[in-house]
Structures are given as C-alpha cells and as structure tokens.
Amino acid sequence: MFTTAVEQIGKAFKVNCCLIHTYQKYPLPHGALVAKYSQHPCHLLGDLKEAVAFDNDPYIEYIVEQNRAISCHKNDCLIKLSELNMASPFLQTHEYFEESENLKSMLAIATFYHGQPNGIISLHQCDHKRVWTVDEMELIEAIARQLGIAIAHAQLLSQEKEQRQELTYKNIRLKKMTEEAKAANRAKSEFLANMSHEIRTPMNAVLGFADLLQSTITDPQASSYIKAIASSGRTLLALINDILDLSKIEAGKLQLHYEPVNIRTIINEIEHIFEQKTKEKNIKLQVYIAPEIPYSIIMDEVRLRQILFNIVGNSIKFTEFGSVKIMASCSQLKPNHPYNSINLKIAITDTGIGISPEDQQKIFDSFTQSEGQSNRKYGGTGLGLTITERLVHLLGGSIHLESQINQGSTFTFDFPDVKIATETTILSPLIALDDNLGQFKPASILVADDVRSNLDLLAEYFANTYHTIITAKDGEEAIRLAQIYQPDIIFMDLRMPRMDGR
DSSP, X not given: OHHHHHHHHHHHHTOSEEEEEEEEOSSSOEEEEEEEEESSOOOOSOOTTOEEEOTTOHHHHHHHHOSSOEEEETTOTTOOOGGGTOSSOGGGGOOHHHHOSSOOXXXXXXXXXXXXXXXXXXXXXXXXXXXXXXXXXXXXXXXXXXXXXXXXXXXXXXXXXXXXXXXXXXXXXXXXXXXXXHHHHHHHHHHHHHHHHHHHHHHHHHHHHHHHHHTTOOOHHXXXXXXXXXXXXXXXXXHHHHHHHHHHHHTTOOOOOOEEEOHHHHHHHHHHHTHHHHHHHTOEEEEEEOTTSOSOEEEOHHHHHHHHHHHHHHHHHTOSSSEEEEEEEEEEOOTTOSSOEEEEEEEEEEOSSOOOGGGTTGGGSTTOOOTTOOHHHHOXXXXXXXXXXXXXXXXXXXXXXXXXXXXXXXXXXXEEEEEBOSSOOOOOOOOOOOOOGGGSOOOEEEEEOSOHHHHHHHHHHTTTSSOEEEEESSHHHHHHHHHHHOXXXXXXXXXXXXXXXX
C-alpha cells in the first residue's frame, strides 16, 4: 500500500524523490521510512524500515504541528517563520539540504488520525528549484488526509497481526507446557503406581507370614510382637493402596466396572466391618435405608464400597461420643424419563470434632487434614477424602459437606440418574470367613510368581492340606508346567519377567 502510494504521488507531482515516514510522538519523537520513490540520484533519508529519531528536530516538530503543507528551498536559509516565534532562521537548524548536494526544493506535510500526527510525506525536487503551486499544495494536503487514515489502519492491522502472532506463540507455549505438565504428571503417577506395586508385593508376604506365625507362636510376648507387625503392616498396606488408587486416578487409568449392585448388602457390610470398632469406642453406628430404594442398581460396587468405607471410617475415627449414622434414600425421576432411574443420596452424619469452614475445602486436597485433626492422635495420611471426592466424581456424583467445630459433620453423596438393574441381586447374609483350606477336595495348584517369598507364602498356606502346589518363576515356565501337570487352579502374578500373567 505504501509503495503504491509513494509511486503514485511521485509520478503525479513529477518530483525526483518521494518519501513516506511513519511518526510516533511518544515516548520520544521517532519514525521509520516505510516507502520511497526515486527518479533522480538524490540523497534519501535512509533505508526502508530503518528507525529515524525525530527528537530535537525543529523542522519535524514544526511540520507535525501544522495541518498544511510546508515548502522550502536550499537557498532560503535566511527565511524566518514569525509564527514559530523563533529568533534564529528556521532552516539553519535542519540538515536535509546539507545531506544532499543536489536537493533544491522540498514539500512536506504531516498526516493525522484523530488529531494526532502519524506520518510525514516528503516531496524532493533535485534537478531545479521548484515553486509549489496552490493547487499542488491543496492536492498534497488532500492526499495526506487519506494517507493518515491508511497509516492508522496499517498500524492497527500490524498490531493485530503481532497480537495474533503473540497469541499463537503463547498458545503454542501453553500447549507445550500443558503437554509437558501432563507428561510429568503421568510419569509421576506411573512411578507411584509402579513403586506402590513393588512395595505392596513384599508387604503381602510380611502380612501373610505374620498371619501364619500367629497360629504357631504360643509365647505371649512373641505373640504381641507378631500382632504389632501385622497391625503396622496393615496400616502400611492401606497407605500403599491409597497411593496406588490416587496415582491411577491422576494417570487416568482407573477403570470403572458397572454391574447390578444391592445397596443394602454394601451398607450392611460396612456396618459389619466397623461394628467392633464402634463397640470399643462406645458409640452407636446407626443405619437407615429407605424402603423405596430398588433392590438392585447399576453401580461400580468396589468403588462405592470404598467411598463408604473411607467416610464411615473417618467419622468413627473422629467421633469420641455419640453416634455415626448412615442414611440412604432416593427420589424417582420423572415418569417420561427415557431410563428407569433414580437419584440416589447417601448421607453419613457423625457427632465428632467437626471441621472449620476454612478447612472444609482444604481437607479434599492430597495429604491434607483439618487443623484440629492431630496426626499423632488420629493417624492417617490425608488421602482418604481426596480419593473419595475423585471417585464420587468419576461415578458421576457430587459430594457436599456440612460441619461445625465440636458439633459433628455430615457428608452427603448425590448420584443422579442411577439406572435400576433389570436383574435382582440377592441379599445374602454375612457369614464368618472360614479359612480352612483343607475342606475342599484335593487339587493341584500352579502358582506363577517371580517373587520367591510369594511362592513360599502360598506353599505354607497349603502346607497342612491334601493339595499339591506347583511353582513357576515366570509365564514361560508356567505354560510348560501347566501342559505337563494340567493343574486344577492357576494363580498368576500379572507382572513377571519374560512373560507376565496378562
């Protein structure tokens, strides 16, 4: 646009040279030569895009203060411009004529946009002294008015382009940083998952052998040691399981398995699990299940049980007097809803120490507990509520907390649009676990695991039975032994060298 304009102006006025500069007043007067036209070997004011400093230049200052064309000639050094109130001749202060031996006459005018100067048009006559006519001056003034608008639009377009480029660059950087953050988070989560698995493997052996020792040790002191090992091992294993679950959630690898679930069975199991603990603390564990709740719903049973286990366990842990209540209710969706569904609500209320308003959001952060919950007194890592909140969201629900200090807490879970199962899940009574492995008919059992202690542990569990244990250290050996012995049951580790259990 500038190149076309400068050529058309130069040809229309039949001048030797024509220059277009941009002009900016702040922070100091400066500009750049954006276009030039030359039909005579006269000296120009620099190269295109080269920055030009206009500060302390009375000639430029005078031009940008006018709204008309200014003409001057090389031999007019004694011209005085009374309107400038300058004591010295005006043209003695600028060097344009001195920079070119053959520059004879010059016509210059500033361009404006919204009253602010934004450019300068300069016409140079180098082959003779030229007297600029009134028509020529009026024409350049009209051109300057249009060019001022064009310069402003060009600058706006340039700024927009720069902003788009900057925004594109920022978006690219943001995308890259986001990808790096996700990769780092995945790497961290995968590391935690792998480490948790590697730690849990020997912990299972510790707990298993401690369990076997309890049935063989008769000395009271030694027995108390074994119980302490087992108790500490279970605590450590619970921590490892929490870290494993959290890392799976953060890595996006936690899979949900929806199936017909009997909500009454799950709540009764939770009640049974904590029955002994509530008796020891002399608090009541009360359960209410609304009769209108369907017999079977579609839900991930393992994760729902984990949610209830975490919250009920917390409520009992932080309640010294009173009670803990588990209440389940539902509301039917509208009859014209396309699915046979309910809105399920489960609330767990305790009369415990409560949670302050400022801590009620913080407690859902990883490794965080309420200020009043002493780690020394209550234990725990602060992962339970974090995992619970994320599991609730994964199941499509929401969690709401109401609590006051020393007045207890209520955690409410809302699961909207829970589908009712077409098949009925039978509510089976809870029975004591019978761990007598000798009650089954003799069987051959193949155990594939690369950890020797796990093989030894399973062998010890079946030591006093009629069952035959065959062990393999990896998948390849397991296949070979399975072909030879045709075992009734195969226990496989999922992670083994050479060939794993998957």
